[in-house]
Amino acid sequence: MALRDFLKEFFVTRWFTPNACRPLPLVFSQFREVLKANNQALEIIADMGEKLSGEYLFDLRYVESTVEEMIVAMRRAIAAINILTQDQCAVLHEVFTPMESRVRAILNKRDDREGPPLIWLAEVETRHWPLVGGKAAHLSELLHNPRVRVPEGFVITTRLFHDLLDANGLRPEFDRFEHLLSDHLPDEEAVEALRRLLHEKVLRAEPPSGFLESLADSLQRLASVSEPTFFLAVRSSAQEEDMDFSFAGQFHSVLQVPPQAEAVYRAYLEVAASLFGAKAIRYRRQVFPEGGTMSIAACCQHMIPARASGIIYSVDPMEPGSQNMVVVGALGQGQAVVEGQVPTDFFKIAKGDSLQIVERVIAAKHESLLPTGEADGGLAMQAVSNDQAEAPCLDDRILLELASLANHLETFFKRPQDIEWTVDPLGTLYILQSRPLLITESAKGKPRLYEKLEGYELIAADAGRVAQQGIGAGPVFWVENLADLKDFPEGAVLISHRDSSQFVQVMHQAAAIVTEVGTPASHMATLCRELRVPCLVGVPEIMAKVTPGEEITVDAEDRRIYRGRVVELLTYQATTNMDLHMAPEFRMLRRILRDVSRLNLVDPLMQEFKPEGCKTFHDVLRFIHETAVLELVELGRDDRCLPGGMARGLDLPIQAGILAIDIGGGIAPDAPRDLIPFSAIRSIPFRAILQGMLFPGAWHQEAMPVSFRDMMHSMMTTPQDTLSGQYTGHNIAIISETYVNLCFRFGYHFNIIDAFCHDVERDNHIYFRFLGGATDISKRSRRATLIATILEAFDFSVKTRGDLVIARTGNLVQSEMERTLDILGRLIGFTRQLDVQMTDDQAVARYAEAFLMGDYGVVADKR
Amino acid sequence: MSETNTRLLVVDDEPIVGKRLKQVFGKIGFEVETYTDSASALAAIKDKSFDIVVTDLKMEGIDGIEVLKRVRAMNPGTRVIIITGYASPDTAELAQKHGVFAFLAKPFRLDELKQVIYRAVETDRAKE
Numbered sequence: 001m002a003l004r005d006f007l008k009e010f011f012v013t014r015w016f017t018p019n020a021c022r023p024l025p026l027v028f029s030q031f032r033e034v035l036k037a038n039n040q041a042l043e044i045i046a047d048m049g050e051k052l053s054g055e056y057l058f059d060l061r062y063v064e065s066t067v068e069e070m071i072v073a074m075r076r077a078i079a080a081i082n083i084l085t086q087d088q089c090a091v092l093h094e095v096f097t098p099m100e101s102r103v104r105a106i107l108n109k110r111d112d113r114e115g116p117p118l119i120w121l122a123e124v125e126t127r128h129w130p131l132v133g134g135k136a137a138h139l140s141e142l143l144h145n146p147r148v149r150v151p152e153g154f155v156i157t158t159r160l161f162h163d164l165l166d167a168n169g170l171r172p173e174f175d176r177f178e179h180l181l182s183d184h185l186p187d188e189e190a191v192e193a194l195r196r197l198l199h200e201k202v203l204r205a206e207p208p209s210g211f212l213e214s215l216a217d218s219l220q221r222l223a224s225v226s227e228p229t230f231f232l233a234v235r236s237s238a239q240e241e242d243m244d245f246s247f248a249g250q251f252h253s254v255l256q257v258p259p260q261a262e263a264v265y266r267a268y269l270e271v272a273a274s275l276f277g278a279k280a281i282r283y284r285r286q287v288f289p290e291g292g293t294m295s296i297a298a299c300c301q302h303m304i305p306a307r308a309s310g311i312i313y314s315v316d317p318m319e320p321g322s323q324n325m326v327v328v329g330a331l332g333q334g335q336a337v338v339e340g341q342v343p344t345d346f347f348k349i350a351k352g353d354s355l356q357i358v359e360r361v362i363a364a365k366h367e368s369l370l371p372t373g374e375a376d377g378g379l380a381m382q383a384v385s386n387d388q389a390e391a392p393c394l395d396d397r398i399l400l401e402l403a404s405l406a407n408h409l410e411t412f413f414k415r416p417q418d419i420e421w422t423v424d425p426l427g428t429l430y431i432l433q434s435r436p437l438l439i440t441e442s443a444k445g446k447p448r449l450y451e452k453l454e455g456y457e458l459i460a461a462d463a464g465r466v467a468q469q470g471i472g473a474g475p476v477f478w479v480e481n482l483a484d485l486k487d488f489p490e491g492a493v494l495i496s497h498r499d500s501s502q503f504v505q506v507m508h509q510a511a512a513i514v515t516e517v518g519t520p521a522s523h524m525a526t527l528c529r530e531l532r533v534p535c536l537v538g539v540p541e542i543m544a545k546v547t548p549g550e551e552i553t554v555d556a557e558d559r560r561i562y563r564g565r566v567v568e569l570l571t572y573q574a575t576t577n578m579d580l581h582m583a584p585e586f587r588m589l590r591r592i593l594r595d596v597s598r599l600n601l602v603d604p605l606m607q608e609f610k611p612e613g614c615k616t617f618h619d620v621l622r623f624i625h626e627t628a629v630l631e632l633v634e635l636g637r638d639d640r641c642l643p644g645g646m647a648r649g650l651d652l653p654i655q656a657g658i659l660a661i662d663i664g665g666g667i668a669p670d671a672p673r674d675l676i677p678f679s680a681i682r683s684i685p686f687r688a689i690l691q692g693m694l695f696p697g698a699w700h701q702e703a704m705p706v707s708f709r710d711m712m713h714s715m716m717t718t719p720q721d722t723l724s725g726q727y728t729g730h731n732i733a734i735i736s737e738t739y740v741n742l743c744f745r746f747g748y749h750f751n752i753i754d755a756f757c758h759d760v761e762r763d764n765h766i767y768f769r770f771l772g773g774a775t776d777i778s779k780r781s782r783r784a785t786l787i788a789t790i791l792e793a794f795d796f797s798v799k800t801r802g803d804l805v806i807a808r809t810g811n812l813v814q815s816e817m818e819r820t821l822d823i824l825g826r827l828i829g830f831t832r833q834l835d836v837q838m839t840d841d842q843a844v845a846r847y848a849e850a851f852l853m854g855d856y857g858v859v860a861d862k863r
Numbered sequence: 864m865s866e867t868n869t870r871l872l873v874v875d876d877e878p879i880v881g882k883r884l885k886q887v888f889g890k891i892g893f894e895v896e897t898y899t900d901s902a903s904a905l906a907a908i909k910d911k912s913f914d915i916v917v918t919d920l921k922m923e924g925i926d927g928i929e930v931l932k933r934v935r936a937m938n939p940g941t942r943v944i945i946i947t948g949y950a951s952p953d954t955a956e957l958a959q960k961h962g963v964f965a966f967l968a969k970p971f972r973l974d975e976l977k978q979v980i981y982r983a984v985e986t987d988r989a990k991e
Contacts, residue, residue, distance in 0.1 A: 056973065
């Protein structure tokens with residue numbers, strides 16, 4: 001879109017809408033209603049999210065009643081924004097309805113029944129997790145990780161499993177079985193009889209109608225990206241498998257399956273029936289003694305022709321405190337390794353600063369599991385030549401590559417991993433599975449943890465608040481502005497003054513996050529919980545207490561930070577962190593929050609920022625808040641809509657030409673009618689901006705010399721903004737005690753600051769828009785870049801287009817808001833006429849540097 | 864803070880409660896025993912004395928108030944803390960009457976419980 005069209009759209013359409021002329025106090029009170037409703041919903045979501053941090057004890061009753069409250073609050077927020085925008089957001093009702101039914105399906109434990117029966121692995125999103133099972137969910141995450149190679153394929157979902165039960169009349173038996181398992185002391189004979197019956201009937205089940213055809217289509221699609229001859233591995237992916245419990249070896253896998261629908265379906269039935277295998281049921285009753293529903297999906301992936309395969313543990317389970325990794329491997333397919341059918345090579349690798357192979361035990365591997373070579377698939381043990389049998393199954397290069405990958409996956413998933421790998425004949429490494437490594441604490445000589453901790457230097461105790469529980473250690477990495485994130489090293493501890501949802505970019509690499517300000521209810525905290533990054537917020541002056549590069553250990557359980565790597569704490573973490581996620585209330589709450597609290601619409605400036613782009617409750621609320629703010633931003637623009645006779649002049653030591661319109665509590669009641677002194681301004685955000693404008697040296701009074709060419713430009717480019725009626729030649733501030741909409745509408749540029757600021761940080765926002773100038777477009781654009789650079793340094797989310805700058809920030813505590821608004825006040829003064837001096841690109845960096853250093857005089861000096 | 868000698872017993876029919884509290888207080892050096900039924904918990908208390916007992920209110924068989932009464936009868940020095948998802952002023956008052964040390968409504972922050980327990984330990988020490 002050309003700039004002119006863009007502007008036209010921006011101004012003209014909004015300018016003349018009849019809605020614009022509602023009474024200001026009414027619009028403002030409707031805005032406050034939106035905030036209130038939004039807030040209530042957000043508070044409930046935050047509250048649920050915080051419960052997941054591990055800091056709380058709660059039960060299922062809490063989950064159920066809170067979800068109901070949350071849905072009511074969401075509906076109220078949607079109603080409120082429609083009152084404010086006069087039904088411009090009616091579509092939100094339609095957007096929200098399916099979200100609501102999905103959450104209800106989770107509450108009713110039916111979320112594994114709704115969705116497609118087949119789904120491509122690369123197309124799995126978080127909302128599909130209940131459908132594809134834990135293993136496939138992990139694999140799909142890995143597929144998006146550029147460092148990891150995962151065989152391609154698709155998932156036969158739990159939806160198909162349920163369809164299968166229904167189509168074969170097995171539903172009553174299945175329900176009875178689940179019911180029995182949740183009994184305190186069930187009739188064991190009945191359990192066993194039903195288990196056998198279900199196992200046998202599933203093995204012989206008929207496919208639901210149309211399924212074989214869909215399966216054939218998926219196989220066709222897989223064939224189109226495969227070698228002419230290929231086979232599949234059909235592996236179980238049960239609902240809880242690999243998420244919090246390994247279910248290692250409990251379910252069935254069928255390997256080397258030919259790519260024909262009938263054969264894959266048979267293999268699938270074996271996998272599905274294994275949900276009712278004796279072994280699996282025993283394990284399941286052990287880990288979920290209180291019962292709970294479970295279904296099974298199957299991953300159908302390319303079978304990699306394996307030269308060697310095996311397992312790597314990112315932590316040595318025998319010595320969790322040792323900083324070693326352990327690899328076992330054999331020639332051929334890995335099934336022989338995990339089932340202990342063949343002797344294996346053993347390697348130990350020390351993590352340290354660089355990876356080092358510290359131990360090798362090479363076995364004589366006279367047999368390996370390999371394809372039979374038959375067209376109908378299958379694997380068989382085959383003899384290995386003597387010289388091959390005695391050689392290590394992996395060379396050092398691949399071994400170290402594997403170890404480095406395991407390190408990466410441990411940081412990525414935030415806990416020790418048990419990883420199944422395979423190497424093809426070309427030496428390419430594939431990951432078949434990555435699941436949490438269970439480490440059991442050695443019974444003898446249980447360490448007296450707290451005594452050992454006394455040997456470490458404590459940097460902070462009772463530090464801030466827990467956003468996500470956990471323990472993480474690594475070198476300190478300071479993030480002072482968002483650009484620093486691109487250099488974030490794997491496994492580091494992120495230390496920052498403020499929190500930011502942008503940290504999500506590095507959360508997979510971060511061992512822990514500590515911020516000086518922030519709350520457990522922020523977007524960042526939500527993301528930390530989702531990705532399980534140990535996180536403390538509101539830890540005062542932590543940046544002064546640690547230096548970049550030094551190792552620290554963050555205990556986000558007891559809110560302590562230690563200097564150095566506290567091996568005992570990390571070991572403690574590796575041996576205990578499973579328990580927490582075991583309880584049914586935790587599992588349910590986590591599933592619900594996946595659909596509720598994830599924020600996809602992070603940046604209002606992005607394309608998808610529209611009702612249809614909302615995927616979660618949080619997205620909807622975010623959209624509502626932003627829409628409400630934009631509605632307010634428009635308030636001051638069309639001065640024909642502003643009430644006459646309400647505007648009052650200010651008595652300031654600078655000639656800012658501002659008239660204030662008070663819509664409630666913005667000016668002291670005993671202030672003079674006109675020429676209001678600074679001391680009588682009660683509006684928190686307006687006062688903060690004025691404070692900045694009045695800062696010594698920030699406001700430049702004298703007019704800049706404008707060249708003839710620049711003057712011509714200004715006459716051609718500014719009219720859209722300055723067309724107005726009664727207040728021509730004035731800057732207008734619409735204020736209340738907690739609000740300001742400041743519109744600089746004179747001169748050659750157009751600048752809006754819209755801010756809401758009080759003690760509830762979630763309500764707080766700043767919207768900043770700057771456009772135009774008196775000079776030619778290149779100078780104006782340079783000024784825009786200068787403004788953008790400065791705003792980015794203060795953590796604004798910024799977008800520029802030509803000489804237009806739009807910047808936003810929010811969710812800040814009141815003191816931070818006031819500080820930021822003060823800076824904006826200085827920035828207004830500093831850059832007011834600076835476009836004239838923007839003669840080259842170096843000027844941008846020079847002036848940005850000067851401003852950030854507090855050297856506001858540089859403007860006057862230049863003159 | 865290391866509480867080397869503090870003995871804590873937890874009884875709650877939801878296994879997560881005992882597991883969590885064992886984790887949290889074991890980490891800072893308490894000796895923790897956990898039970899999911901009140902009868903076995905009371906049997907354990909008969910065998911040896913605990914400094915602090917944390918009990919759920921609603922449990923099958925012997926409920927939290929009854930646990931409180933019996934514990935106080937066996938060892939008046941033991942501090943009893945009741946945790947419940949069904950807090951009502953009436954039960955709180957009843958618990959008060961029988962000498963409960965604190966009454967906490969679920970869901971609560973583990974840190975809150977920690978502070979309550981620290982307070983119980985301190986008052987114990989002050990008495991000595």
